[in-house]
Amino acid sequence: MRETDAYVVELQTLSRGDVPRVGGKNASLGEMLRNLGGAGVAVPPGFATTARAWRAFVEANALGPRIAAALADLAAGRASLAETGAGLRAAVLAGDWPEAIAADIRAAYRALADRIGQADAEVAVRSSATAEDLPEASFAGQQESYLNIAGEAALLEACRRCYASLFTDRAISYRIAQGFDHQAVALSVGVQAMVRSDLGEGRGASGVMFSIDPETGFDKVAVINAAWGFGETVVQGQVDPDEYQVFKPLLAQPGVVPIVEAARGTKEIKLIAGDGAEATQLVPTSMAERAAMVLSPAEAMQLGRWACVIEAHYGCAMDIEWARDGRSGALFILQARPETVQSRKAAEGLHSYSLTGKGRKLVSGLAIGDAAVAGTVCRLESARDIARFVDGAVLVTETTDPDWVPIMKRAAALVTDRGGRTSHAAIVSRELGLPAIVGTHQATAVLRDGQQVTVSCGEGDLGFVYDGIAQIAEQTLDPSQAPATRTRVMLNLADPAGAFRWWRLPADGVGLARMEFVITNHVRIHPMALARFDQLPDSPEKAEIAAITADFADKTEYFVERLSRGLARIAALAHPNPAIIRMSDFKTNEYAGLIGGAAFEPAEENPMIGFRGASRYYSPRYREGFALECRAIKRLRDEMGFANVIVMIPFCRTLTEADRVLAVMAENGLRRGENGLEVYVMCEVPSNVILASEFAERFDGFSIGSNDLTQLTLGVDRDSEDLAEVFDEQDPAVQWMVARAIEKAQAAGAKIGLCGQGPSDHPEIAAFLVRCGIDSMSVTPDSFIRAKSAVSAAENG
Structure with a gap:
């Protein structure tokens, strides 16, 4: 018999061109076994029945006319979907295996058992339709899979049940919706050595991985979901899994761990091998399993590297299923198919x-x-x-x-x-x-x-x-409408959760990342309350802090991890362009609103010009809190690998303050110039302009904070409704300040930009800044294209 006429083929002989013979799932498994083993991607061995076997089964049991008649009745409205599906499944399950096909399945099973050294090999039996796992249609979950099948008789029955699942109600309706001809679709069955991801408490695990962010299409991260036991609980949404986001461009860099998110799920149940007639069963997870993260950082990075290899080989974003064997601890790839949603959104x-x-x-x-x-x-x-x-x-x-x-x-x-x-x-x-x-x-x-x-x-x-x-x-x-400009146009960002949404904007980096917003939304606890947790009096707030940080023996580590991971998402969006992160710039009343914050903040009449910015960083009141901010930045740059991060100091009033802050930073491992670290200063106090040349000796760049600079130049409370008409960024005095700052910074060889809404809302402000020769402007994402257009017009006007 020619190979193309075979009823059963080994997976490793297949390639992605074999979809008509063995369906998308099995063709992809063969493609990886043949081509990616040398790159370290582990795929369990196995075999597949072919489309020819399906058609021979249909012919031997005279199912063709019955299938055609039933589907015709459904199309004509003479039968319901439920009636049609039930009847066709029953007909397939009543069919007998032609001996030639059964013999080939038994022989392939025995050969697989010999290969893996198991007498009655445990196998996974999965359906693979010839119109499945395609770039334009995933057919996710339309046919059935059966796990932990052992023995020839059980295998043949599982294969027959896979055949019957071609006519589940959902599969029939999906084919109708996608416009596929029922009769043209055949079913292949894939049989793989079973990865016992159900064994060993806190060991066997599985899940799903995308080679891009499935929500935004951001193509620089791999997103991994992980839970205990067999992976069907993750696929079917029965469990809330752990989630990891791995930054792909840094995976090849030695010595760094570029995991930008590691969120623990509840993982309350898991699917394991069943007793007796039940192949699988759902059981509660232990308290230890719920509390633990499924993957170690090294395992998350290994899966991320495999995602890169698979994506590069297929040339498109991929949806991948993986498992970790509970006996050996080894990781395996179980399936890989093209991602079907974001890949079609690129032009939107x-x-x-x-x-x-x-x-x-x-x-x-x-x-x-x-x-x-x-x-x-x-x-x-x-x-x-x-x-x-x-x-x-x-x-x-x-x-x-x-x-x-x-x-x-x-x-x-x-x-x-x-x-x-x-x-x-x-x-x-x-x-x-x-x-x-x-x-x-x-x-x-x-x-x-x-x-x-x-x-x-x-x-x-x-x-x-x-x-x-x-x-x-x-x-x-529409990102395609953004013109090219000589002046760099960057983004202002505050919320890491939404950062990836903007990856398609052709921004030149992140010009302002507000650390205080990340602390508010992702940390929530005042850093001094963590640094001095043991000294806090017993109170409901202390109990709340203890509950939030229960996973951390060292309470300060909670702050460092949460802050560094939140900032990492912003740095990842900008990479390899700069991400300028401003150290915390809360006012005292805002700091006091953090959990545990009231005990550490003074009451001020005017917090806007009070104990804020640089003055806090060397003060005994906050120095320990600033040390935690520095630890987070050092982890972000040195351990996670985001060397594109630039630190910026806000509200630095005097040269003495500048020297004190830089000294405290150095004490905490952030020394300007070391490992390429650049340190900028906000230009938002008139003294920053008056002494710009001297500040430029201490800092690598400036970012003009137009709101505060306008407020302090004109002596106007920017939040006062009664003085709203007086607060004007285009006032000649303010423009004089801006022009002098740019002139002095550039004369000293320092970079200078502006972060504010003005250039977006007022094209004349963009034109003024371009005439002054500013290096960059940083705006909110929703105004980016408008600002970019205003800058282009000014440059070409």
Whole structure:
């Protein structure tokens, strides 16, 4: 028999050109076994039945006419989807194996058992349709998989059940929606040596990995979800997994650990091998498993490297399943298929949504997509309740699987209790363009049938459900409309959760990253309350700090880790361009609002010009807190590898202050010039302009803070409504200050930019700055294209 006529083939003989013979899943496994083993990518061995075997099975059991008639009845409305699917599955399950096919499956199974040294080898049996795992259609979860199958008889039965799953209700409806001819689709069965990711408490694990950020398409990170046990719980959204984000460009750099996110999931259940007739069963995880992270940093980086190798080989973004064997601890790749959503979004503009009139926040979870919608809640317990669903409603349920797809297509948004970014709910929602919030833990308990809500996925990594119907404004930005400019135009960013959304903007880096916003949103605790935790009196706040930092024996490590990881996402967006991070610039009343902060902050009449910025960093009141900020920056640059990070000092009033701050930084491992470290200073106090030449001897660059400089030059409270007309960045006195600062900085060889909204809102400000010869301007992302256009016009005017 020619190889092309074979009923069964070994996976390692296949390539991605074999999709018509063995489907997308098996063709991809063969492609990796043949080509990526030399790069260290481990794939379990196995074999596959071919499309010819499927057609021979259909012919031997005279199923062809029955299949055609049943699908014709469905198309004509003479039978329901449920009736059609049930009838066809029963017909396939009643079919007998032609002896030639059964013999080939048994022989291939025995050969695999010999190869891995197991008598009754444990195998995973997975369906692979010939219209599956394609760049334009994932067919995620449409057919069945069976785990931990052992013995020839059990294997043949599992293969037959895979065949029957070609006619699940969801598979039939998906093919109809995608326009695939049912009769033209064949089913291959992949049989792989089983990776026992269910064995060993706190050892066997599995999950899903994308070679890009699946929400934004940011192509410099690999996103990994991980949970204990078999991976179906992650895919089906039954568990809230750990999530890791690995920065790919630095994975090849020795000595650094570029993990920009490592968030622990609850991982309350896991799927393991079953007892008796049940091949698998769901069981609760132990308290130790829930508390532990699934992957070590080295393992997350290894998976990230494999994602890079696989992506480079296929030439496109990839959706990958992986597992860690509980006996050996070895990592394996189980599947790899093209990512189907972000790859098709590249030509679209960036959408930005803003809400006004929103009600109180009801629940939050992981945001899928970037849209915001308002509607009425329809809470369902099961896909069997489809008749209750109202088109255009907000679907609220515990979790989804492929049976929910027909309802999801009719929904305005989806909100689930469970699931991660790589769950079925997330994957299908992205494909459908459906805004979704997954893993809320409490949506079904909090949201009521008929309740009017607003679902917002456009505020970063987290999505929120608000009470009532808010007003939603949408703005579309087209990065291709941004002209080239000699003056660098950079971004102002504060929220790491939303940073990756802006990666398609052709920015020249991040000109201002506000550390205090990261502390507020990602750390939440006053650094002095962590540095002096043992000295705090017993109080509800101390108990709250203890609960938040329970995983950290050293409370200060909590601050350093959370801050460095948050800032890393901003640095990753800018890389390899500069990311200028301003050290914390809270006012005392804002610091006091942090958990534990009131005990460490003085009460001031005018915090705006009080104990803020540089004056805090060397003061006994805050010096230990500043040391933690320095530790976070040092970790970000030296341990994580983001050498593109530049440090900026705010509100530095005098040369003496400058010297004191630089000395404190050096004591904490941040010495200007060492390991390429540049240190900038904000130019926002008139003394910074008057003594610009002297400040330039101490700093590598300046960033003009136009709001504070205007306030202090004109003596106007920038927040005063009564003096709003007086506060004018285009006042001649302010412009004189700006022009002198630029002139003196450049004469001293220091870089100088401006961070503020003025150039975006007022083209004449951009023109003035260009005439002065400024090096850069930094603006908010939503005004970037407008600012870039204003700068271009000024340069060419």
